[in-house]
Amino acid sequence: MNGKFYGVSVGPGDPELITVKAVNTIKKCSIIIVPQTKNENMLALSIAQKSVDMTDKLIVPVRFLMSHDIEKTQENHKRSAETIMEYLRQGHDVAMLNIGDISIYSTCSYILNIIEKNGFETEVCAGVPSFCAAAARLKKPLVSRKEVLVVAPGYTDELESLMSVNGTKVIMKSGKHMNRVKKLVEKYGMSDNTIIVESCGLENERIHYGIDETENGYFSLMIIKTSEENDNA
Amino acid sequence: MNGKFYGVSVGPGDPELITVKAVNTIKKCSIIIVPQTKNENMLALSIAQKSVDMTDKLIVPVRFLMSHDIEKTQENHKRSAETIMEYLRQGHDVAMLNIGDISIYSTCSYILNIIEKNGFETEVCAGVPSFCAAAARLKKPLVSRKEVLVVAPGYTDELESLMSVNGTKVIMKSGKHMNRVKKLVEKYGMSDNTIIVESCGLENERIHYGIDETENGYFSLMIIKTSEENDNA
Numbered sequence: 001m002n003g004k005f006y007g008v009s010v011g012p013g014d015p016e017l018i019t020v021k022a023v024n025t026i027k028k029c030s031i032i033i034v035p036q037t038k039n040e041n042m043l044a045l046s047i048a049q050k051s052v053d054m055t056d057k058l059i060v061p062v063r064f065l066m067s068h069d070i071e072k073t074q075e076n077h078k079r080s081a082e083t084i085m086e087y088l089r090q091g092h093d094v095a096m097l098n099i100g101d102i103s104i105y106s107t108c109s110y111i112l113n114i115i116e117k118n119g120f121e122t123e124v125c126a127g128v129p130s131f132c133a134a135a136a137r138l139k140k141p142l143v144s145r146k147e148v149l150v151v152a153p154g155y156t157d158e159l160e161s162l163m164s165v166n167g168t169k170v171i172m173k174s175g176k177h178m179n180r181v182k183k184l185v186e187k188y189g190m191s192d193n194t195i196i197v198e199s200c201g202l203e204n205e206r207i208h209y210g211i212d213e214t215e216n217g218y219f220s221l222m223i224i225k226t227s228e229e230n231d232n233a
Numbered sequence: 234m235n236g237k238f239y240g241v242s243v244g245p246g247d248p249e250l251i252t253v254k255a256v257n258t259i260k261k262c263s264i265i266i267v268p269q270t271k272n273e274n275m276l277a278l279s280i281a282q283k284s285v286d287m288t289d290k291l292i293v294p295v296r297f298l299m300s301h302d303i304e305k306t307q308e309n310h311k312r313s314a315e316t317i318m319e320y321l322r323q324g325h326d327v328a329m330l331n332i333g334d335i336s337i338y339s340t341c342s343y344i345l346n347i348i349e350k351n352g353f354e355t356e357v358c359a360g361v362p363s364f365c366a367a368a369a370r371l372k373k374p375l376v377s378r379k380e381v382l383v384v385a386p387g388y389t390d391e392l393e394s395l396m397s398v399n400g401t402k403v404i405m406k407s408g409k410h411m412n413r414v415k416k417l418v419e420k421y422g423m424s425d426n427t428i429i430v431e432s433c434g435l436e437n438e439r440i441h442y443g444i445d446e447t448e449n450g451y452f453s454l455m456i457i458k459t460s461e462e463n464d465n466a
Contacts, residue, residue: 104375112372136358148385
């Protein structure tokens with residue numbers, strides 16, 4: 001009988017922010033697929049390892065291509081899915097780890113979609129997204145009452161039009177676009193309403209209030225509030 | 234010595250979607266504050282109880298006013314905070330439970346803010362928001378690549394202007410505004426791109442594809458996708 005494939009969100013960095021469901025799911029799988037990018041050092045694995053003993057499991061790193069070339073990316077996803085389906089055909093249950101929540105800008109979703117289309121049984125474990133962890137760290141709500149929340153990647157073409165949306169903006173995954181994003185925030189006079197949280201819940205966590213010239217790391221997230229309504233109610 | 238106050242997110246409904254941090258935090262508190270509204274039946278408590286033994290804890294239900302009268306609401310929050318601070322002054326550690334994630338439209342944030350301003354030590358545990366759980370249930374990403382995510386309450390005045398934002402819209406907490414929201418979705422021709430997830434992860438969970446005349450419950454969440462880009466990559 002074929003194994004089952006689990007897309008498992010492990011949360012944003014703090015190992016305690018993994019869910020009970022993720023822990024239980026990892027425990028029952030014999031194969032653990034771990035995304036590995038040039039800079040990531042298998043972060044998802046190091047988060048999960050603090051909550052689950054994985055000594056009896058086969059850890060399979062899968063290298064993801066971080067490219068804007070869709071054809072190359074699709075090819076890469078197909079290859080990763082093929083590797084995983086081979087384990088499933090052998091009857092192994094397979095968990096693929098995913099930082100943050102799998103529904104928010106994850107490569108794991110593509111892989112799951114391919115595996116699902118190939119007729120395998122799949123299941124998804126939701127997790128804590130990085131922006132919820134950052135808000136908790138700041139002890140500030142993201143949105144209250146009638147406020148609107150906008151979440152966007154730093155490289156979206158629509159960033160400028162989003163600046164005028166009345167509500168809280170979370171800009172994620174800015175990477176090498178961070179300086180462009182910062183300039184846009186300054187242009188719209190929102191520098192003082194901005195907080196940048198870097199590597200939330202990890203050892204190298206840093207918090208910056210306002211926009212400055214500091215270099216920000218790969219796991220940086222920007223929260224831009226338009227109002228402080230919630231402080232008064 | 235004063236006790237410490239913890240705002241604890243317990244996730245959207247599935248008891249396994251509570252974090253390890255929430256479980257550990259509840260374990261170390263002697264007083265558990267549980268929001269109770271007319272319809273809620275202390276849902277946050279019943280979620281947490283399946284993961285944590287609470288027999289030795291004092292469970293304190295706090296009734297929240299669900300009103301658009303800001304003055305009355307503030308008065309209600311102050312009173313709830315006062316009750317909690319009395320336990321803190323007695324040296325008890327207090328956990329206040331919160332459905333979903335505390336940073337997204339929670340009353341608990343206001344209470345925490347008042348307690349913080351009164352000089353007590355506080356900490357926030359992030360959790361899985363309902364929209365991440367709904368996406369996991371549907372095995373569909375909310376956003377991929379350059380897509381933008383908009384989260385809004387059904388009663389926001391800006392709902393119509395948000396319909397034209399190019400990206401995934403999550404409309405939460407529609408309640409008695411649900412019919413107005415549905416009409417707006419139809420007006421913008423997005424009925425076929427809409428999925429309504431009711432009481433995700435609970436016994437009465439229901440999923441509706443497209444907009445119809447069905448009555449939807451209080452814990453209904455609408456996901457409106459503008460593209461299916463992510464299916465192709």
